Amino acid sequence: EAGVAQSPRYKIIEKRQSVAFWCNPISGHATLYWYQQILGQGPKLLIQFQNNGVVDDSQLPKDRFSAERLKGVDSTLKIQPAKLEDSAVYLCASSLDLGSRRSGYTFGSGTRLTVV
Amino acid sequence: EDKVVQSPLSLVVHEGDTVTLNCSYEVTNFRSLLWYKQEKKAPTFLFMLTSSGIEKKSGRLSSILDKKELFSILNITATQTGDSAVYLCAPLYNTDKLIFGTGTRLQVFP
Numbered sequence: 001e002a003g004v005a006q007s008p009r010y011k012i013i014e015k016r017q018s019v020a021f022w023c024n025p026i027s028g029h030a031t032l033y034w035y036q037q038i039l040g041q042g043p044k045l046l047i048q049f050q051n052n053g054v055v056d057d058s059q060l061p062k063d064r065f066s067a068e069r070l071k072g073v074d075s076t077l078k079i080q081p082a083k084l085e086d087s088a089v090y091l092c093a094s095s096l097d098l099g100s101r102r103s104g105y106t107f108g109s110g111t112r113l114t115v116v
Numbered sequence: 117e118d119k120v121v122q123s124p125l126s127l128v129v130h131e132g133d134t135v136t137l138n139c140s141y142e143v144t145n146f147r148s149l150l151w152y153k154q155e156k157k158a159p160t161f162l163f164m165l166t167s168s169g170i171e172k173k174s175g176r177l178s179s180i181l182d183k184k185e186l187f188s189i190l191n192i193t194a195t196q197t198g199d200s201a202v203y204l205c206a207p208l209y210n211t212d213k214l215i216f217g218t219g220t221r222l223q224v225f226p
Contacts (some may be wrong), residue, residue, distance in 0.1 A: 042216030089157055110157035
């Protein structure tokens with residue numbers, strides 16, 4: 001099966017600019033996650049979707065970050081305006097359903113964002 | 117506050133050595149514990165542990181969970197240079213959220 005697809009792979013922007021990341025989960029996976037991983041730290045959950053509804057966005061900095069999952073498939077994560085501390089790898093993951101116990105979540109290769 | 121602590125933070129060994137990675141956690145409504153290996157960007161799934169005391173094995177890797185003492189260990193025997201990576205521990209809890217530890221960076225030298 002095809003994996004979780006993310007683009008772009010790398011992005012360099014100046015602070016105060018905006019940026020968008022795209023994720024296409026594994027076909028049929030209802031749950032989609034966006035994680036932020038700052039260098040030297042573990043991934044931190046930003047937002048979790050179940051189909052096209054938000055399950056948890058408690059750690060999403062909503063003053064500058066937004067995410068959507070139209071039609072319950074692809075998702076985009078946007079940052080506007082970006083700050084230096086947003087430099088990180090942004091990982092998208094998907095799972096078959098809430099409470100799937102057959103395997104862990106599948107992660108995409110991530111987008112490395114550098115804000116200068 | 118939900119938290120995950122992994123130790124050691126970093127480990128340097130020679131090929132053939134055996135290593136033990138530790139993970140302790142405190143989360144509400146714990147469901148399972150997952151281990152991931154992260155070599156470049158994407159974490160890859162290793163194990164999901166749900167029951168205490170049942171060791172899961174995959175080749176030279178094995179893991180066990182203690183739900184009473186709230187910890188898990190990941191063992192790697194006869195390490196190889198290809199085992200060099202960051203190993204992440206992640207409890208699954210509540211509405212199927214994963215909370216990750218900082219990870220243990222393992223470096224295996226020939």
